[in-house]
Amino acid sequence: MKRGMNDVRVRFAPSPTGSLHIGGLRTALFNWLFARHHGGKFILRIEDTDRDRSTDEAIEAIVKGMCWAGLDWDEGPHRQSDRLDLHRQKAMELLEQGKAYWCVCTPEALETRRKEAQAKGESIKYDGRCRDRGLTAPTEPAVLRFQSPQLGQTVVEDLIKGTIVFENAVLDDLIILRSNGYPTYNLSVVIDDALMGITHVIRGDDHVNNTPRQVPLFEALGYPVPKFAHVPMILGSDKSRLSKRHGATSVLAYQEIGYLPEALVNYLVRLGWSHGDQEIFSIQEMIEKFSFDTVQSSAAVFNQEKLQWLNAEYIKQSGARHLAELLRPFLEKQGYDRDGLVQPPGGIEAVVPYLCERAKTLVEMVEWTLPYITEPVAMDEAAAGKFLTPTIAPSLNKFAERVKTVAPFSKETLEPVLDTILEEDRLKMGTFAQPLRIALTGRTFSPGIYEVMELLGKERTLQRIEQALHRIPSS
């Protein structure tokens, strides 16, 4: 924790128009990391001033996503819609001070003028038509516009991008109150950021151009201007802004495919930020090491393969008990509740250690546990046809016969039995193990053959070999 920065207050301010997506989560993560690093406060604020597009379901989804990712907030969630009166009041203050004015240009008229300007290759900003008309107490539908400075420059010292200079001449007189009386985003953020004591505005790159419009608003309202940090965008494989057409973008989707939150968070933090060559960070390490000094200023392409690799790493690191717990909801979703399972001694926890080295996602892992925890085993017909042949049947049968007397039933005792058969029948390990594997698991890949038998136990092992022999013609 650095001295002098412990009054840091940051916020994540999503608009609830859909579920939490990857880009939003990373913005939230950077905010959260910054707050935790400096021992400051992280605030969640829902920007729902657009009442047509905001939904309660979206708010719920965002909250759920944040919780899943482990990003806890210290204040909120605040809803901007609860603060509309305050925003209106501030807007009226600006009007009284002559810093804002009524505008009666209709949306249609504005649209037409924009098109004309564009056709002529001119700037498409508002032409200031109503600026000096001094309209008061409008009788027709009107919006309130903020009188942006037109002279000089607005300079933003961005924590990530450095100094950015904007000519005030390009600034629009932005609408701060709609004709329906509702405040707009630019007014609401400024007021809320100021009143909530936000010290650092950490948000997506796409807001860079909003900054020079908001800075004068802070000043006009008499508020201190916060510091800004604009984090680079996340791009799809074609280098355009990440969107649905690039595949799954909602955080929830990754949860459903079986990603661990730690893996997603680790992936996201490395997308744009780095600490030397280190790839894997515990949450604690991220908090300790995170800094805007090493945040990239260029956009980054989202790469599924690397995420998957990280997920596999985290699966390998997880203990059996933890994994078994993570797997439960996935099993239930497939209709396997606790009673429907034929669990080996030790439960799913006993199976998991053999699968965690192999699985990339939890969904994959669940699928692989099935041969050990369900009955009857699902048979891969193609594999059965290929490997469960009359040629191998006698050896399988012999093996089953001898295994009956084996005690205890373990790798140590099974290995000599199997070796003897290989010798007697002049078989290679591969030619015998593969049919046996298919007989036992119904598929061509599995953990080691002895481990499989241990997991199944003697009874189920014999039963499955028997069933396999039955399906071999003329044996």
Add this chain to the structure above:
RNA sequence: GUCCCCAUCGUCUAGCUUGGCCUAGGACGCCGGCCUUUCAAGCCGGCAACACGGGUUCAAAUCCCGUUGGGGACACCA
């Protein structure tokens, strides 16, 4: 069109602030090998980048300018 941002392997990045240690490092993926009862994992090795052009300098991936390319923003959305 206007404004803003950006530019190292296919991708994420180290190096750039304080030029020489860079024959440009790591990671994912890919290819090959080892291990091996399958599938993975693991281990070893390989391919692969300083966008281009000018400067400045004894010396530039690193500093400056330009070009090109990419991204973003230009709503009574946020």
